Amino acid sequence: MKYVLFALLFINKCSAGFSQFSTESNFNVVATARNQSILINYNFNKLQLGCGLKYSFNKLVNFPQNVFYKRTFYAITPAEHWGGEFNLKYQFLTLKDIINFSGFYNAQYTKSHIRFEGHFAIGQLTENPTSELDYIYIKHIDHIGPVLALENNLGVAIDISLFNGVYLSQKFGLGLMIFKNLEENTTIIGSGNWVFSEMLSFGIGYRLGLQTKKSS
Numbered sequence: 397m398k399y400v401l402f403a404l405l406f407i408n409k410c411s412a413g414f415s416q417f418s419t420e421s422n423f424n425v426v427a428t429a430r431n432q433s434i435l436i437n438y439n440f441n442k443l444q445l446g447c448g449l450k451y452s453f454n455k456l457v458n459f460p461q462n463v464f465y466k467r468t469f470y471a472i473t474p475a476e477h478w479g480g481e482f483n484l485k486y487q488f489l490t491l492k493d494i495i496n497f498s499g500f501y502n503a504q505y506t507k508s509h510i511r512f513e514g515h516f517a518i519g520q521l522t523e524n525p526t527s528e529l530d531y532i533y534i535k536h537i538d539h540i541g542p543v544l545a546l547e548n549n550l551g552v553a554i555d556i557s558l559f560n561g562v563y564l565s566q567k568f569g570l571g572l573m574i575f576k577n578l579e580e581n582t583t584i585i586g587s588g589n590w591v592f593s594e595m596l597s598f599g600i601g602y603r604l605g606l607q608t609k610k611s612s
Contacts, residue, residue, distance in 0.1 A: 416440060420448075420565055422599030427573040427591065428469040428506045428545050429453060433481045437601075446483040450504060452476075456513075466573075466591055470511035472539055480505040485553050496555040500567060502595060503548055509541035540582050545575040549595040561604070567597035 418437045424430065429452045437446035454470050454477075471477040482503040489497040519532040551569020558564065573593040 417604045418444075418561075418601055419604065420446070420599050420601035422565060422567075422597045424450070424504070424567075425596040426504060426547055426549070427466050427593035428504070428508070428547065429455065429467065431479070431504075433504075433599075435481060435483060437483070439603075442487040444483075444485040444487070444498070446481075446485075448481050450479045450481045452479060452506065452508065456511075466593070468510040468512070469506060469508045469543070469545065470539065471508050476508040476542065479507065494557045496557075498553040498555070499550070500553045500569065501548070501550055502567065502569060502597075503546060506545040506547070507542050508545075509539040510543055512538040512540060540577070540579055542578050543575055544578065545573055547571065547573045547593050547595070549593060551595060555601070561602050563601050563603065565597070565599040565601050567595060569595040571595070 416439050418439060420433075420435045420437060422433050422435070424433060431450040431452040433448055433450035435446040435448035437444050452469065452471060455467075483500060484502075485498040485500040487496050487498045491497075514536050515533040516536060517531040518534050520530060521532060522530045525531060549569035549571035551567060551571075553568075554566045556564045556566075571593050572590050574590045576589065
């Protein structure tokens with residue numbers, strides 16, 4: 397977190413005169429995995445255009461049999477942790493110049509493996525097994541991919557102004573994740589090429605040059 401704050405302060409010092417710009421760091425829970433992103437936004441009137449980088453976190457979870465691609469992305473190289481993010485917001489309501497409500501479109505690009513963890517029965521503990529507890533299992537882990545994924549979410553964003561250009565950012569959205577498996581030796585039957593997705597995001601931002609703009 398200290399590196400994120402340092403980056404925000406550095407961008408602020410270098411760009412204090414550009415009042416149309418803002419910078420954000422967000423923690424996102426999306427369909428591929430959890431990630432931390434840093435965005436540079438350009439603001440004109442009620443429209444905001446932003447782009448930046450995201451860093452995905454690996455999380456060890458059991459493989460969900462009913463949603464093959466959701467929450468199963470797992471980076472096995474340093475490069476696979478990194479991806480891109482694009483964000484578009486349109487402000488439709490402001491309350492006392494403190495709370496801003498916006499509609500948003502967010503796209504996140506990921507190239508990573510997915511992690512499969514399963515337990516397979518290899519023997520019996522009793523002559524006449526009657527439950528799953530009567531078997532011996534072996535744990536098996538596979539990394540499939542790499543897989544390309546493009547997440548597209550629409551929803552509502554809420555920005556809450558705090559002080560001196562600092563604000564809190566929240567996003568809640570739903571959409572689709574489109575993916576393509578690049579592993580030629582693995583065929584995932586019946587998986588299609590998309591799944592429903594959702595987005596939950598919390599972050600902090602800074603509007604560059606806001607004090608300069610107010611004092612002019």
